[in-house]
Amino acid sequence: MEVHAIGWIVLAAVVVVLITIDIVGHVRTPHAPTIREAARWTTFYVSLAIVFGLILWAIYGAQYAGEYFAGYITEYSLSVDNLFVFIIIIGAFRVPREFQQKVLLSGIIIALVLRLIFILVGAAVIANFSWVFYLFGAFLLYTAWSQARQGTDAPSEEDETYHENAVVRMIRRVMPVTEGFVGDKVLHRAHGKTFITPLLICIFALGTADLMFAVDSIPAVFGLTKEPYIVFAANAFALLGLRQLYFLIDGLLDKLVYLHYGLAAILGFIGVKLVIHALHENELPFINGGQNWDVIPEPTIIISLAWIVGVLALVVVTSLAKNKKDARLAAAERAIAGASAGTQTHTIPPVDTTHRPATDDNGAGPHATGSAETDPAGDDRTIARTAD
Structure with a gap:
């Protein structure tokens, strides 16, 4: 794929216009x-990303367009998972909601610049050292395993606590x-x-935290395409739509209870794909004598x-x-608890039928047998009936 300088200029211009x-x-x-505003702008950014993919299809063909769409969807899905960390960071700094758009957009701009540098360096390394695909593949497989573990482990208080990284601590010093x-x-x-x-400080925290996410997301996109232009385009459109997506699904992330398993399956698949690609271009002497090993076909786009x-x-x-099932179970448990509480409230106390001895007027002791009856008024008094 030969991308002319004009192609990079046009992509950069689109990004700048959208940011403006x-x-x-x-x-x-x-x-x-509002939710309606966030939904409208999220739809706009997703539509724009689709239009860009169709333009790629018209100019460069279906193969590269498919690589772009696969990279964009992967990056977007990983970004949804990253939103959880953004929510923690913004919550830790207690940013007023009306200022959160500025914080998110500024953090995204920093992330775009850092990711562009990361992508260009990664492309140069890949072009000169094919064995790097082994490292990328192994790292993605490890990340997939970590994602799967997050799906099985209940989130701890430590996981939901923000810890400032080295960059933020340095800024404070x-x-x-x-x-x-002070306003915005x-x-x-x-x-x-x-x-x-x-x-x-919150802006820098978001920007630098995103770089940590890029360590696994960018190799994942490189596992789908080797073109830095496509990798950056997928990252740019995914990140630019992230700000409005934050307000659209804020509070709904916990509803995607199986998201970690899905991301694990996607990253694991791409990790295996990278390892297979590395074997096809193998140059390491201790693997198949330094020869290519293409026994296993590489999955197509x-x-x-x-x-x-x-x-x-x-x-x-x-x-x-699962959410619907849990809601039904919770409703059933509430109904049972309510019925149980109602039964206890309306229970009639048992009647005391124990026979007690009666005494005479002087309290001299028992002289006849009597039976104790419960006062209809419901108190503890007994009525003694003396036998002749």
């Missing part, structure tokens, strides 16, 4: 977007920080000194795309089914 639209239309006037937010400012001048606000879409569809269907 976000800044002017959404971020410049702080507000908390170098620059003075205001005690609280990232810098604040007071007492002859320039302070940074928690908003700026159609198979890869079908696997990714099929797994994600299965995740959604099974997660929704």
Whole structure:
């Protein structure tokens, strides 16, 4: 795939225009977007990504368009998982909801720049060292195993706690920080000194945290295509749609109970695909004598795309089914608990039929047998009937 410089310029221009639209239309006037607004803009970004893929199809053919769509869907699904960490970070900094759009967009811009550098370096390494695919494949298989374990382990308090990374800690040491937010400012001048606000620290926290996610997501896309242009396009469109997706599914991530298993299946598949590709281009002398080993065919992009879409569809269907089942069980348990509580409330206390001896008026002791009856008023008094 020969991408002319104009192709890179056009892609960069599209990204800049979209960022500008976000800044002017959404971020410049702080507000908390409604669900309808978030859904509308999420649809817009997804549609734009699809249009870009169709343009690739028209110019470069179905093969590269398929690689782009597979990479975009993979990157987008991994980004959904990353949103959970974004929610934790934003919650830890207690960013007001009306400022969260600015924080997210600024963090995404930092992430795009860092990912572009990562992609260009990765492409150069892959072009010169084919054995790197072994490392990428092994790493993705390990990541898939980790994702599967997250699906079986209940989230601990430690998992839901944000810990500042080295970059954020360094910023705190170098620059003075205001005690609280100063509107949506990232810098604040007071007492002859320039302070940074928690908003700026949160932005850097998001941007650097995303780089950690890129360590597994970018090799995953490289497992589907070797073209850096396609890898960056898939990353750019996935990240640009992430901001509105955050507000659309905030609070709904816990509904996708099988998401970790789905991501594990996708990453595991791509990891195996990378290892097979590495064997096809093998140059390591201790593997097959340094010769290519192509006994196992490499999955085509159609198979890869079908696997990714099929797994994600299965995740959604099974997660929704489990949520409905859990809701029915919870409703049944509440009904049983309510019925049990009602039965206990209306229980009639048992009648005391124990025979007690009666005494005379002087209290001299028993002189006749009597029976104790419960007062109809319901108190503890007894009525003694004396026998002749």
